[in-house]
Amino acid sequence: MSAVVEVLQGDGPIVLGQPHGGTHVPAPIMARLNANGQGLADADWHIARLYEGLLPSTTVVRANVHRYVIDANRDPSGASLYPGKNTTTLVPLTDFDGRAIWRDGQAPSADEIAGRRAAYHAPYHAAVQAALARAKDRHGIAILFDCHSIRSTIPYLFEGVLPVFNTGTDGGRTCAQVIEAAVHGVARQSGQSHVLNGRFKGGWTTRHYGRPDTGVHAIQMEIAQRAYMHEAAPWRWDGPRAAALRPHLKTMLDTLNTLALSGALTEGKD
Known part of the structure; x- marks a missing residue:
């Protein structure tokens, strides 16, 4: 791995955040994970590939380390x-099924978590912040589209089967209503199952950066992995399913890009 975070810089108003696509675990940390943890099951598998090329003007910010690191x-x-x-913590102690991921006595201490926060968490968010600032300086507006995926059925975290499209805006607080309506509208018209602010309402990234009154909007898209891949190890990409899903994601991004560039979201702002 060459860097903690990777930035693919575009010149448009949309930033794609990908905090969970990384699978790198430094060797000393990997050695402390138990056999279950070393399976790295809870990555947002293939998320970079899923969004690749959908809207070339986007800036992409990717974390390269696995979420079990931080x-x-x-x-x-x-x-x-x-x-x-039920949820997982800043440095998870369990996987999404509630099973331990660390060898006995090897879970990180508070001091170690603070070190990982400085080494991995902070650089990722510095890159996100810089990308949003650059987009806003250029266009007067920035939209963070936070890209996530998760297995469809995880009883420890939620009941039943997750819809394919899970749009989160923290109850409408992290973006303009027209942005929320545009994205969820595409999901509704896709023929796939969908929900707005259901079990996943937007993670810390969406809630932290989404400040519509400042011209920075944020929205999270959590996709059920059955829509584009096989939901069991070795977590294989499913080409036909992905090919059916990607046009809907492209429509979401195209719609947001047009909306941002139209000036409608900056009218009345200094």
Whole structure:
């Protein structure tokens, strides 16, 4: 791995955040994971490939380390995103099924978590912040489209089967209503199952950066992995399913790009 974070710079108003696509684990940390943890099951597998080339003007910010090293989409303070619900922490102690991932006595200490936060979490978010600032300086507006995926059925985290498209805006707080409506509208018309602000309402990234009154909007798209891949190790890409899904994602991004460039979202702002 050449860098903690990778940035593919575009000249448009949209930034694609990809905090969970990385699979790199430094060898000393990998050695402390148990056999279950070393399977790295909870990555957003193939997320970079899923969005690749859909809108060439986007800037893409990718975390290269696996979320078991540190989760770049968690509050750095350690506060829960979903109080009262099962979830995983800033440095997870369990996988999405509630099973331990560390060897006995090898879970990281508070001091180690602080070190990982500085080494991995902070650089990713510095890159996201810089990308959004650059887009806003250029266009007067920036839209963070936070890209995620997850297995369709995880009883530890949610009941039943997850819809294919899970749009999150923290109840409409992280972006203009027209942005939320545009993205969810494409999901509704896709013929795929969909939900707005369901189990996944937007992670820390979406909630932290989404400040519509400042011209920075954020929206999260959590995709059920059955829509583009096989949901069991070795986590293979499914070409036909992905080919059916990608046009809907492209329409979402194209629609947001047109909306941002139209000036409608900057009218009335200084």
